[in-house]
Amino acid sequence: MPDPSPHPVTRQDVFAVVRSRILVTLPHLDEANISLSANLRDLGADSLDRIDIVTAAQAELGICLNAEEFTGVANLAGLVEALYAHGRRP
Template sequence: MCKDEIFRVIQKNIITVLPHITQDVITPDKELKDLGANSIDRSEIILKTLEDLNLKIPLTKIVKFKNIGALSEFIAHEK
């Protein structure tokens, strides 16, 4: 799965967790924090994405990333 597909999975999960956010606002250069995600929201978005992709990566390995694009890239690399 390429990073664009992973980005779309993340995008879907952001909307589930943050229902007031519209799809067009979610771009690879944004940080989850910029979208108003608190620490629990951020963990939930990542866990939901890992679950959708059937991936098991310790959360501690992926807490630091520059933006949503970098997160997609990191997960694509692990997949």
């Protein structure tokens, strides 16, 4: 009998969601430019784009973070870690 519980989300899963949200918001962007060391501003995202990307990623992952939880996030690795850590909370 298959396990009915959902599989845990990995950091790679979170990065895939973030990457897909970036590509939806910035369709002109070459996917090869999206790496964990990149930041949204350098990828061409303005402040509204960044809000859209983060909000859509949270919605897709089924989590909601306060803006304060993104303090100090400098790149996509930091964003992924913030989303991943929040998603693992009980």
